[in-house]
Amino acid sequence: MKTQKTKALHYLLVVILIGLFNQSYAADAILKGKVIDKQTKATLPMVNVYLKSETGKTIKSTLTDVDGKFEITGIAPSTYNVIVEMIGYRKFTKKGIILSSAVTKNMVFELSSNTPQIVDEIDVVNAEDEKEESISTVAVSKDKYKKDRRMKSAEMSAGYASPMIIGNVVSRQDNFNTESYSPISENDFKNVIASPLSTFSIDVDAASYSNMRRFITNGQNPPADAVRIEEMINYFSYDYPQPKGEHPFSITTEMSDCPWNKNNKLIHIGLQGKKMDMSELPSSNLVFLLDVSGSMSSLNKLPLLKKSFNLLVNNLTENDRVAIVVYAGAAGLVLPSTPGNDKERIMEALNNLNAGGSTAGGAGIKLAYKIAQENFIKEGNNRIILATDGDFNIGASSDGEMTRLIEEKRKSGVYLTCLGFGMGNYKDSKMETLADKGNGNYAYIDNILEAKKVLVTEMGGTMFTIAKDVKLQLEFNPEKIESYKLIGYENRLLNDEDFNDDTKDAGELGAGHTVTALYEVVLKGQGIAPSVDPLRYQRLTELIPTPKTDEILTVKFRYKKPTEDKSNLIVNHLTDKSVLLNKTSENFRFSAAVAEFGLLLRNSKHKAEASFEKVLALAKASKGKDEFGYRAEFIRLVEMSEMQASAYLNEE
Incomplete structure (x- = not known):
């Protein structure tokens, strides 16, 4: 009898547990739907959808997929507000949405563009379907609209979305944003007799490429000033020979026909940094300097940042150390310097971060350098990794102030890596300045695969510097070359006298990194008439007789070891041995393809016969x-750009 009662009790307990489980499971509600453009009815991908309580607390959030669809599951039954946001559209709020137990609610949200309506002279017109936000649309006259469009065109590089310019195709993108890029004044051809030397700092940053990818993937063309061709070329590794001898570099040179201008030649210069086995890498003293201000709340910012840094933490050892400094309204130490093998503690500190407040970037940088110096590892990798959208707005915020601060702090021997996140308010110009002046590098993280590339696959090149203040200087032989143009590196040009000046700052090179530079050259006797009037007091057209040589140019390369202040010199020569394009190395041809694509994206006046094909x-x-x-x-991105250009032509 006792056994039967026990069985009955067990049965009753199981029934109760199953009922409780079903009740709990049934309690979840689901919100799903899609987001569309109110005017065109086109679906909108990558839109932020926030589920908030009636008090304003964010409960869950998601992004729409490529078809503009979203789904939020595991919602407790209650009454909620939904916020829908996308750059270029007015924020939409829907209040008082009742989500019931075990019910899936489907909704369609329509977003209205920020672009003003073109109407007759009227002061203000209320937006029709968004009364809960009291949003109003300012209606402007046609004349004022035309004036505003002219202003947008003039201020494009300072914060407006770029028009889609591919070749000679211009698309229509009128949406305002606050992204900023340093202006690029494209290099022109220089006469060899008047300017025989070309001097520049290396650039191993790759932010421009992944940022360009973000624009193209979203159906846009990047602003012209966001296209730094040298960073696009150097995003890729090339198969150059490993260095031999005393220097940690090899130099490779090639010359062939220019793919986009059959009248000119293309010269390819490749540097290969010595590769290091991961077991040979020195111990790291890292300080994660993380922006947790309100501007970092989007899914492609702080949430992606956390996942990215978790990848890096997984590869640290007991010999490494990590501290975490965050900044919003103020700067603070979230995690003191901690052994790299204490991964659970580091990841817990990372994953508990939330976004909110303004952006005290200057205070954060000062605190990060202080922590890095306190835990300095002699002959180790002492580095701050700054992750932000670059939107500093409190404290030392101007580019001049930030430059002086970073230049002062780099003397400590602590290097700086900058990782950019997000869109819409992204400050590429400030990120580039910080990395350049802080003896560091700069990457843009647009997805988790890019984070893996930068922080795992290419960790040696990203984190471990083998040379600093790396400069190149080329001397062209006027008997062979009439004029030349350096492709890219506009923001890295140096004065000729800077090459031998060891106090002049230049770029850094990491273990295993490759650096590639391309010159388009005009051979002697094949150029056009000079565009500069003859000089009155001297003649630059008369050459001093020199021994005959088959050298086209001389490449000089200066670098310092990370702990030294005196530079080392390497010299190489390129002889007059041009080969057919199809006989060149894969290095030459692929880098040339990337450069040609960059010329198209910039709609360069030097693109000549460049084409997608x-x-x-x-x-x-x-x-x-x-x-x-x-x-x-890369090939897929080119194909996407080509299709977007074709689609625009068909619309016309």
């Missing part, structure tokens, strides 16, 4: 083994 043919023929698929992705 030529870029694709050259890139596909030189893709090589492509271990990580980066070159295949």
Whole structure:
């Protein structure tokens, strides 16, 4: 009898547990739907959808997919508000949405563009379907609208979305944003007799490429000033020979026909930094300097940042150390310097971060350097990793102030890596300045795969500097070359006298990194008439007789070891041995394809006969083994740009 009672009790307990489980499971509500453009009815991808309590607390959030659809699950039954936001559209709020137990609620949200309506002279017109936000649309006259459009065009690089310019195709993108980019004044051809030397600092940053990818993937063309061709080229690794001898570099040179201008030649210069086994890398003293201000709340900012840094933490050892400094309204130490093998503690500190407040970037940088200096590892990798959208607005915020601060702090021997996140308010100009002046590098993280590339796959090149103040100087032989143009590196140009000046700051190179530079040159006797009037007091057209040589140019390369202040010099020569384009290395042809695509994106006046077809043919023929698929992705981006340009032509 006792056994039967026990069985009955067990049965009753199981029934109760199942009922409780079903009740709990049934309690969840689901919100799903899609977001569309109110005017065109087109679906909108990458839109932020926030589910908030009636008190304003964010309960859950998500992004719409490529079809503009979203789904939020696991919602406790209650009454909620939904906020829908996207750059270029007015924020939409829907209040008082009742989500019931075990019910899936489908909703369609329509967003209205920020672009003003063109109407007759009226003061203000209320937006029709958004009364809960009391949003109003300012209606402007046609004349004022035209004036505003002219102002937008003039101020494009200072904060407006770029028009889609591909070749000679211009699309229509009128949405305002506050992204900022340093202006680029494209290099022109220089006469060899008047300017025989070309001097510049290396650039191993790759932020421009991944940022460009973000624009193209979203159906836009990047602003012209966001396209730094040298960073696009150097996003990829090239198969240069490993260095031999005393210097940690090798230099490779090639010359062939210019793919986009059959009358000119293209010169390719490749540097290879010595590769290091991960076991040979020195211990790291890292300080994560993380922006947790309100501008970082979007899913492609702080949430992506956390996932990215978790990848890095997984690769640290007991010999490494990590501290976490955050800044919003004020700067603070979230995690003191902690052994790298205490991963649970580090990841817990990371994953508990939330966004809110203004942006005291200057205070955060000062605190990060203080912590890095207190835990300095002699002959180790002492580095601050700054992750932000670059939107500093309190404290030392001007580029001049930040530059002076970073220049002072870099003397401590602590290097700076900058990782950019987000869109809409992204400050590329400030991020580039910080990395350049802080003896560091700069990458833009647009997705988790890019985070893996920067922080895991290429960790040696990103984190471990093998040379600082790296400069190149080329001397062209006027008997062979009439004029030349450096492709890219506009923001890295140096005065000729800076090359031998060891106090002049230049770029840093990491373990295993490659650096590639391209010159388009006009051979002797094939150029056009000089555009500069003859000089009155001297003649630059008369050459001093020199021994005959088959050298086209001389490459000089200066660098310092990370702990030294005196530079070392390497000299190499390129002889007059041009080969057919199809006989060049994959390095030459693929870098040329990337450069040609950059000329198209910038709508360069030097693009000559550049075309998508030529870029694709050259890139596909030189893709090589492509271990990580980066070159295949480049080909897809070119194809996307070509299709977008074709679609615009068809609309016209």
